[in-house]
Amino acid sequence: MTDDADTRLAELEATVSALAARVQELEDDREIRDLLARYGYMADNCDDEGFVNLYTEDGAINLSISKEAAASMGTDAAVWSGKDAVRDFITNPNGHHSAQLYGKSMHFHGTNLVTHIDGDEAVADSYGMAVATADGENTIVSAGNNQWQLRRVDGRWLIRERRGATLGDDKFTTNLDATPE
Amino acid sequence: MTDDADTRLAELEATVSALAARVQELEDDREIRDLLARYGYMADNCDDEGFVNLYTEDGAINLSISKEAAASMGTDAAVWSGKDAVRDFITNPNGHHSAQLYGKSMHFHGTNLVTHIDGDEAVADSYGMAVATADGENTIVSAGNNQWQLRRVDGRWLIRERRGATLGDDKFTTNLDATPE
Amino acid sequence: MTDDADTRLAELEATVSALAARVQELEDDREIRDLLARYGYMADNCDDEGFVNLYTEDGAINLSISKEAAASMGTDAAVWSGKDAVRDFITNPNGHHSAQLYGKSMHFHGTNLVTHIDGDEAVADSYGMAVATADGENTIVSAGNNQWQLRRVDGRWLIRERRGATLGDDKFTTNLDATPE
Numbered sequence: 001m002t003d004d005a006d007t008r009l010a011e012l013e014a015t016v017s018a019l020a021a022r023v024q025e026l027e028d029d030r031e032i033r034d035l036l037a038r039y040g041y042m043a044d045n046c047d048d049e050g051f052v053n054l055y056t057e058d059g060a061i062n063l064s065i066s067k068e069a070a071a072s073m074g075t076d077a078a079v080w081s082g083k084d085a086v087r088d089f090i091t092n093p094n095g096h097h098s099a100q101l102y103g104k105s106m107h108f109h110g111t112n113l114v115t116h117i118d119g120d121e122a123v124a125d126s127y128g129m130a131v132a133t134a135d136g137e138n139t140i141v142s143a144g145n146n147q148w149q150l151r152r153v154d155g156r157w158l159i160r161e162r163r164g165a166t167l168g169d170d171k172f173t174t175n176l177d178a179t180p181e
Numbered sequence: 182m183t184d185d186a187d188t189r190l191a192e193l194e195a196t197v198s199a200l201a202a203r204v205q206e207l208e209d210d211r212e213i214r215d216l217l218a219r220y221g222y223m224a225d226n227c228d229d230e231g232f233v234n235l236y237t238e239d240g241a242i243n244l245s246i247s248k249e250a251a252a253s254m255g256t257d258a259a260v261w262s263g264k265d266a267v268r269d270f271i272t273n274p275n276g277h278h279s280a281q282l283y284g285k286s287m288h289f290h291g292t293n294l295v296t297h298i299d300g301d302e303a304v305a306d307s308y309g310m311a312v313a314t315a316d317g318e319n320t321i322v323s324a325g326n327n328q329w330q331l332r333r334v335d336g337r338w339l340i341r342e343r344r345g346a347t348l349g350d351d352k353f354t355t356n357l358d359a360t361p362e
Numbered sequence: 363m364t365d366d367a368d369t370r371l372a373e374l375e376a377t378v379s380a381l382a383a384r385v386q387e388l389e390d391d392r393e394i395r396d397l398l399a400r401y402g403y404m405a406d407n408c409d410d411e412g413f414v415n416l417y418t419e420d421g422a423i424n425l426s427i428s429k430e431a432a433a434s435m436g437t438d439a440a441v442w443s444g445k446d447a448v449r450d451f452i453t454n455p456n457g458h459h460s461a462q463l464y465g466k467s468m469h470f471h472g473t474n475l476v477t478h479i480d481g482d483e484a485v486a487d488s489y490g491m492a493v494a495t496a497d498g499e500n501t502i503v504s505a506g507n508n509q510w511q512l513r514r515v516d517g518r519w520l521i522r523e524r525r526g527a528t529l530g531d532d533k534f535t536t537n538l539d540a541t542p543e
Contacts, residue, residue, distance in 0.1 A: 005367065009186060009371065012371070026389065045357065104348065106348050108293060110293060111399075112399035112469075112472060131324050138323070143468055145403075145468070167493070173408050173465055176407065186367065194370070204388070211388065221474045222538055292473055
């Protein structure tokens, strides 16, 4: 090989390597969008175990809900840590499993999506709303933003922590501040 | 060319070929998102023929609507097959062309989007809601999920079948089950 | 280098160059989605200066609002040109800064997104809705489409003009017509 060809080949290898990293990031962005979409599917299609399995073993839900809202769900906590706690959250008979919501609500998650990907860790910010139907009327039962702490485990993006704030709540306007630029 | 350079070149060709396939899939994903966006545009901007042309020649709309809902549209079917039937659907004076909806509604399609692409065939799952305005008030007149069976024809993604289920309907919680993992 | 290797190397260089342009476009598409997401964040998180800085120096907001709606905001214009005017728009005490909206509303922008990218210029079409909360009830206070004229400045996509039309308004059904195919 001539020196010139060697240089061209080396340059091309470097270009392709950098390009592959950019494609990987775009694929990660798409997979994270999918993950948030499935968050809605699992919740709305009554697949509780599928919902739990979107979380890491130490996954957590951290919602800035009021004491009153927590009390109405029969809990005094706004944080559910670990898969068993996540299961408690999604099967709460006064919460997601209530007659008003279970099989009768849709979680539109992942709009206004911004993802920050750093290897096997990622932060995703997004907006979401839950719509419930009753007597032919559709109501936005909740709206809020979420900061999703994500981790890739065995090649699959999972939720390490959902930090959610409800529109109207004190923490809403600062909940996405902690997100990397 | 030395053996070493030949090996490096062959490896790079294989890497670039695989990378091109991944980029193609990301482009397909984007084009499918565009298609579902335009589904809303055509419906909401009163472009009936544009709407029809988003479907393949044998394209179909398959909605899990109740007999009552079908009757209110002056039809006893929940399936519209072929472009003529799709045209009947979108120009139905008791449906989309009603005074309450035509030019006064928006179809937010393509949220919670997950695409499964396999060559020139694809399945896309998504959430959607229709918002109508009347007397300055905006109402969610319907919400549901859709499983879109898509096909690439002459380089353009088209709808082969829209399988829609309305929130609250029996089929809603299973409508996305048939989707590939 | 043999002629054969030279040909292969030149072909590969051309392929990689074309691939890089396609990846760049996908990255631009993602950055534009981010920009519209942040449009909501800045508005909803009460970051007025952050909102202003999403616009170019000559950036403009052009809304097809009625004279009545304009009058209720204490203005007779539906166009705000330049950063100072954009600041006036977002800090209007009878508009975005009203007690009903400021810190109590969410702008779901960037659904039904279609982007047209041409170098450092782009047009993005999208749907949006604003949801406000009051007394525990969430209402869609406005819904509409937007044609966003965008420009890349110093490597960052900014808004050159937001052309918005409200659902129910005369211009709604034609607002996206000017968009490239």
